[in-house]
Amino acid sequence: MRFALSTVDFLERLLPGRVKELSTNHNNRLPEGKQFRLVKFFASASFIVLVIFSFPFSLAISQKAKEILLGSYEDYALIVGQNLNHQVFQNFATPVLRRYGQIRLRDEDQQALMDRVVQNTIHGLKIDLVNIYDIEKGVIAYSTDPRLIGEEVKRTPGYEEAVDGESSSRMISEKEALWDLEFNPISGEHKLRTYIPFRGTHPFLGSRSYVAGVFEIIQDMGEQYESIARFQYLVFGLSILIMGAIFLALLLIVRKAETLIEERARERRELEEQLHQAERLAALGEMVAGVSHEIKNPLGIIQSTAELMAGLPGADETQRRLSGVIREESVRLNGIVMEFLDFARPQSPDFRDVSLVDVLEKNLSFLKPELDKHGIQITHNLDGRTCSLKADPNLLHRAFLNILINAIQAQEKGGVIEVRLTEEPKALRVEIEDQGNGIPEESLRKLFNPFFTTKERGTGLGLSIVRKIVEGHNGVIAIHSETGKGTRVVIQLPKEPQQWKPS
Numbered sequence: 001m002r003f004a005l006s007t008v009d010f011l012e013r014l015l016p017g018r019v020k021e022l023s024t025n026h027n028n029r030l031p032e033g034k035q036f037r038l039v040k041f042f043a044s045a046s047f048i049v050l051v052i053f054s055f056p057f058s059l060a061i062s063q064k065a066k067e068i069l070l071g072s073y074e075d076y077a078l079i080v081g082q083n084l085n086h087q088v089f090q091n092f093a094t095p096v097l098r099r100y101g102q103i104r105l106r107d108e109d110q111q112a113l114m115d116r117v118v119q120n121t122i123h124g125l126k127i128d129l130v131n132i133y134d135i136e137k138g139v140i141a142y143s144t145d146p147r148l149i150g151e152e153v154k155r156t157p158g159y160e161e162a163v164d165g166e167s168s169s170r171m172i173s174e175k176e177a178l179w180d181l182e183f184n185p186i187s188g189e190h191k192l193r194t195y196i197p198f199r200g201t202h203p204f205l206g207s208r209s210y211v212a213g214v215f216e217i218i219q220d221m222g223e224q225y226e227s228i229a230r231f232q233y234l235v236f237g238l239s240i241l242i243m244g245a246i247f248l249a250l251l252l253i254v255r256k257a258e259t260l261i262e263e264r265a266r267e268r269r270e271l272e273e274q275l276h277q278a279e280r281l282a283a284l285g286e287m288v289a290g291v292s293h294e295i296k297n298p299l300g301i302i303q304s305t306a307e308l309m310a311g312l313p314g315a316d317e318t319q320r321r322l323s324g325v326i327r328e329e330s331v332r333l334n335g336i337v338m339e340f341l342d343f344a345r346p347q348s349p350d351f352r353d354v355s356l357v358d359v360l361e362k363n364l365s366f367l368k369p370e371l372d373k374h375g376i377q378i379t380h381n382l383d384g385r386t387c388s389l390k391a392d393p394n395l396l397h398r399a400f401l402n403i404l405i406n407a408i409q410a411q412e413k414g415g416v417i418e419v420r421l422t423e424e425p426k427a428l429r430v431e432i433e434d435q436g437n438g439i440p441e442e443s444l445r446k447l448f449n450p451f452f453t454t455k456e457r458g459t460g461l462g463l464s465i466v467r468k469i470v471e472g473h474n475g476v477i478a479i480h481s482e483t484g485k486g487t488r489v490v491i492q493l494p495k496e497p498q499q500w501k502p503s
Contacts, residue, residue: 046250050243055236062232069224073192074169077217080125081167081196084215087121088114088132089200093212105134105141105149114142128191131216132198135163141213162195162214169194172218190222295333303330349392349472351497356387356396356428360419363400367408375414382421387428389495391473396493399469402462403432403489410436410487426495427475433488439481447479473497 092114096103105111118130122144131148134141138153153159158168172191198213303326309315310323364371364378371378407417415435422429439447447463463479470477474497481487 044247046247050239058232058236058239061235062228065228065231066225069221069228070169070171070192073219073221074194076126077169077192077194077219078167078196080122080127080217081194081215084118084121084130084217085196085198087117088198092117093200111142115144118142118144126219127217128220129216129218133159133214133216135211135213156195158193158195159214159216162197163211165197165199165211167194167196190220190225192219192221193217194219299330299334303327303334306330349395349469351390351392353388354391354393354396356389356391356421356430356493357382357385359393359396360400360421360430362397363404364419366401367404370405370408371417374408374412376408376411377416378419379416380419380421382419385421385423387421387423389428389493390497391493395469395472399466399491400430400432402466406462407432407434407436407487407489410434424492428493428495430491430493431488433486435486438483438485438487439479440483444479444481 092110093103096110096113100107100110103110105114114132118132122130130142130144131140132142133139133153135153140148140151140153143149158170161168169192172193194215194217196215196217197211198215199209200212306323306326310320310327312319315323360380360382364380404417411417411434417435418431418433420431420433422431467477470491470493473493475491475493477492478490479487480490
């Protein structure tokens with residue numbers, strides 16, 4: 001009877017429920033690390049673009065606000081100009097002409113009357129400066145700043161339009177502000193200059209009016225411009241803040257997704273490694289089972305023949321000694337063949353209620369002569385405990401026996417082997433630690449490979465069989481070692497194998 005597993009059966013036993021999923025999804029996965037690279041690039045590019053465009057956006061908003069502000073100041077200036085035109089004509093020009101026959105602002109009385117009329121008109125209004133131009137003489141006939149009276153007119157486009165009867169407003173340029181500073185201490189940036197024609201009514205023509213002069217009204221818009229600038233900075237800052245928050249949110253999402261992708265990639269690599277290992281082991285198991293089966297029958301014949309020859313009446317001492325050697329080596333070879341068969345045949349646990357403490361104590365009792373022989377002491381925390389689980393006691397006995405024998409062989413000159421049993425909520429954890437020379441790192445990665453061994457004699461199948469037994473119980477095994485500091489084997493076994501997933 002052959003004990004070899006088919007490849008499919010072997011894979012299903014080694015990786016229950018995962019082989020089909022892995023083989024189905026293996027060719028559909030994207031390369032590692034590239035799934036969210038486009039998203040990360042899009043998030044970064046979007047943030048940069050939004051930052052770049054938020055500045056002109058805030059500028060456009062502030063510019064629109066400035067245009068609205070300028071329009072309101074222009075309307076305000078026109079209203080003030082119309083009011084000045086009415087008040088000056090009614091309360092200054094008409095009375096002065098009736099009394100003096102002509103207007104001469106060099107006259108102190110007339111100058112005082114004009115100043116009173118203008119100041120009363122603009123009182124309480126946000127007006128920095130009012131100039132009245134004499135368009136015939138081309139000079140400033142009146143100004144709320146007395147130092148400007150008599151100055152020649154600067155024939156700007158706005159002034160010329162006012163002479164022609166059209167009102168106009170515009171911001172004072174930097175060049176004009178510097179020119180004004182020679183005589184006007186309040187000139188500067190963010191000021192609106194408005195030219196308004198001063199219209200008078202001809203005494204003989206009735207309602208027909210004419211341009212008698214030009215009003216120049218200057219308003220300071222600095223405070224409002226500062227408010228707009230603060231609003232502009234606020235819009236820009238809020239845009240950056242909102243875009244930064246969106247970018248951080250995208251970054252966190254991408255980072256979380258990358259973590260999940262890396263975890264899945266790591267799991268996929270582990271499953272692929274297990275799959276490849278399982279394929280190799282399946283093929284190897286078939287070969288070993290076939291070879292072992294073919295060796296076992298002739299080996300039995302050799303052993304029985306050697307025993308028969310040793311019992312023949314005419315056999316001398318040499319023949320009996322040689323027959324004993326043949327029989328002894330046959331037994332040893334038969335043990336190796338049985339180990340091969342154990343590796344190749346299915347390890348199907350016979351689950352029942354088992355005390356793990358009893359299994360470990362049975363191993364320690366069985367190995368006591370060997371422990372005493374090498375002067376090795378055992379320390380453990382098994383006394384007074386049970387720690388039950390669903391398991392196959394014979395398979396567990398064999399697995400722990402193999403590990404304990406390895407620990408004894410690692411310190412044949414004596415020492416201490418520590419056995420620790422820890423009960424977790426859903427599993428039992430066993431740690432077996434020796435004080436041997438440890439295992440080099442390059443060998444540590446190969447310990448579970450079939451036929452790999454660091455011993456002079458041995459098949460290298462012991463730990464492979466141990467792992468099959470542990471995984472057959474839905475458990476996990478790990479080996480930690482450092483050269484010169486001993487080796488620690490950690491095994492986790494679930495209390496209910498079908499209801500527990502290894503962490």
